[in-house]
Amino acid sequence: PKIFALVPAAGQGTRIGDAVPKQYIPLAGKPMMFHALETLASVSRIHAVIAILAPLDRHWGEYDWSEFPEKIEAVFSGGKNRAESVTNALAHLDARIAKDDWVLVHDAARPCITKSLLEQFLDEVENDPVGGLLAMPLADTLKRAEETLRVAETIPRDGLWRAQTPQMFRCGLLRRSLAQRPESTDESSAVEQMLGNAPKLVQGDNTNLKVTFAEDLELAEMILLRRQM
Ligand code: C5P
Numbered sequence: 001p002k003i004f005a006l007v008p009a010a011g012q013g014t015r016i017g018d019a020v021p022k023q024y025i026p027l028a029g030k031p032m033m034f035h036a037l038e039t040l041a042s043v044s045r046i047h048a049v050i051a052i053l054a055p056l057d058r059h060w061g062e063y064d065w066s067e068f069p070e071k072i073e074a075v076f077s078g079g080k081n082r083a084e085s086v087t088n089a090l091a092h093l094d095a096r097i098a099k100d101d102w103v104l105v106h107d108a109a110r111p112c113i114t115k116s117l118l119e120q121f122l123d124e125v126e127n128d129p130v131g132g133l134l135a136m137p138l139a140d141t142l143k144r145a146e147e148t149l150r151v152a153e154t155i156p157r158d159g160l161w162r163a164q165t166p167q168m169f170r171c172g173l174l175r176r177s178l179a180q181r182p183e184s185t186d187e188s189s190a191v192e193q194m195l196g197n198a199p200k201l202v203q204g205d206n207t208n209l210k211v212t213f214a215e216d217l218e219l220a221e222m223i224l225l226r227r228q229m
Helices: 032-041 081-094 113-126 171-180 188-190 216-229
Strands: 001-007 045-051 072-074 100-105 129-136 142-145 151-155 161-170 198-203
Touching: 001 032, 001 081, 032 045, 032 072, 032 113, 045 081, 072 081, 081 171, 081 188, 100 171, 113 129, 113 161, 113 198, 129 188, 161 171, 161 188, 171 188
Parallel strands: 001 045, 001 100, 045 072, 129 198
Antiparallel strands: 100 161, 129 161, 142 151
């Protein structure tokens, strides 16, 4: 089976408060999403790397793609949420992806993923019957808040993990799962709802952070620049 990497990059990224969509904010010398696209393309086991863009994306066309690996391409099929963006892209790629090919999904907003972490992840998941995801055990103690911002309760953190990406599942299973759970905030939560399909957890790395708020940008840039040294 082939591995197709999808990078959903069709969001608005409004929480970060910038004029350009989050995935295009410059980070260590290039737009944020280029980091993940290039790192994914550097893994020889990955057959194609596909950015999922908003239908009206005006930024992709501004770059000279002749400089980039040929494996990278774009589909302008973003939807109203991430699950819909992935579903639309799978429909668009239907003729090229077989049911038992792997679909690896990685957030455009996780630019610090490394080639070695990707390869470790693929080693762990490529032979799994279901598929899996990178995740980190929780380090912080969790509080549930009341609306008044007072602590209502503490949630025991034993056995709790924070899901990251990549997440990788067989194309057929992923499509069926997303069709049943179109509101899922990640691919794993859709697959988990299908009886007998518990995704495998592979320990990730805290540097594989998701850039959501302005301060995450600074941290991600420090990590990327330090690796270039
Ligand atoms: O908004 P959030 O940070 O959770 O988005 C996660 C990823 O999904 C981002 O890379 C974002 O660009 C993408 N996304 C998308 N289509 C949407 C919403 C988010 O591709 N409609």
